[in-house]
Amino acid sequence: TIAFLNHQYLPLSEAKISPMDRGFLFGDGIYEVIPSFGGRIVGFSAHMQRMENGLRALEIENPFDRESWQRVIQSLLDKNGAHLGPSIGVYLHVSRGMEMTRNHGYSENLTPTVFAFAFRIPPSQSAHPDEVKGLHVSLAKDLRWQRCHIKSTSLLGNVLHFQEAKRDGKHESILFNHQNEITEATTSNVFIVEQGIVRTPPLDNQLLPGITRKLLIESLINENIQVEEVTISTEKLMNADEIWLTSSSKEVAPVVSVDDNLIGDGKPGPLWRKALLAYDRYKFN
Ligand code: PLP
CATH class of the missing domain: 3.30.470.10 (Aminotransferase class 4, branched-chain amino acid transferase, N-terminal domain)
Structure with missing residues (x-):
């Protein structure tokens, strides 16, 4: 290299x-x-x-x-x-x-x-969405600092959260703040689907303004899929029809369980598939 x-x-x-x-x-x-x-x-x-x-x-x-x-x-x-x-x-x-x-x-x-x-x-999952298994994640209190919007190389907070999830056999950890609102995951942003509407936490100091997040929102708007930037409680997360994580290397990845509770029917959801393909068509714009 x-x-x-x-x-x-x-x-x-x-x-x-x-x-x-x-x-x-x-x-x-x-x-x-x-x-x-x-x-x-x-x-x-x-x-x-x-x-x-x-x-x-x-x-x-x-x-x-x-x-x-x-x-x-x-x-x-x-x-x-x-x-x-x-x-x-x-x-x-x-x-x-x-x-x-x-x-x-x-x-x-x-x-x-x-x-x-x-x-x-990893190669883009958009070529083979049927083969995608989905991620198992944990849910944890966000113990990082209050400048998470800065993409700082000081990542110890994220490292410790990620390792804890890994120790539990999980792929990622979704984090929530003092108000029980979802911030983001340790290496990715969080989206949920509720009754056909896509929701993701609004940008502030508690989360990184992910570029995949931004491009996904734009591609959903392009396809006339309703998307809202609103706070998401842990309760809404657990009851969501679908959960997705976004990052540069994951693109749009479906979550199939949180703390061993199945999300939806425990398989990647139908809107995820649409969103991934919409993102894939849009991403080089
Ligand atoms: N949130 C955190 C904490 C991250 O480390 C990352 C990326 O690695 C993201 C979100 C997603 O950002 P992007 O879509 O720009 O890769």
Whole structure:
């Protein structure tokens, strides 16, 4: 695998940074994961917009303009496509950089560390929706921080939640806040279906503004499927006809059980199938 580190392409196994990098010491940085299928990139400008917002929130200067980022992504796809196959995610990472002291407060003049690499993601399920089994998830109190709208590399809260779900033999964990309202899952956004209406929690500081979420909402509107951004209680979640999770690598994935309670009839639902195909038609727009 060929990676990109600070303006250089090199084998991933040879990429090295200083342990004094604030990304290493504090998780002080922003990242993105951008999916591609058959060399076509999904949601490039939306991913760039989110990264720009995150960098601005952290007061890190964006080291590249969009064209330069596009060149990095394209180069990683070109250099790695042959061995990774047609479904590739590109990870982009900008940390604040390094300084030779360890202080929570940062200097203003640091040079951001830029790292990127490509990795295999599952092929789109849209080609074989009948073979999709559906995910088993847990439900847990959201114990992360209150800046979940920032795609920060500080992911310990998400890591601990995910590992707890994994220990229970689950694929993911759906999280709820103090008011018993669903925020998101540890690596994805949450949608439910109630009597033919698709619902997803509104954007705020409690969840990541997922690009798949955004593209799915747009594709549902395109197909005249009713979709609402409204708070969802844990009770509504448990009684939903369908639940879906969205992320760049999962696209739109059906959930068939929550804490071992079946959702619907315990099989991927009919609207999920429509939504996945609508998303698949729309995603390169
Ligand atoms: N929520 C969290 C916590 C995530 O980590 C992710 C992506 O990995 C998402 C939501 C989905 O975002 P996207 O659709 O942009 O991949």
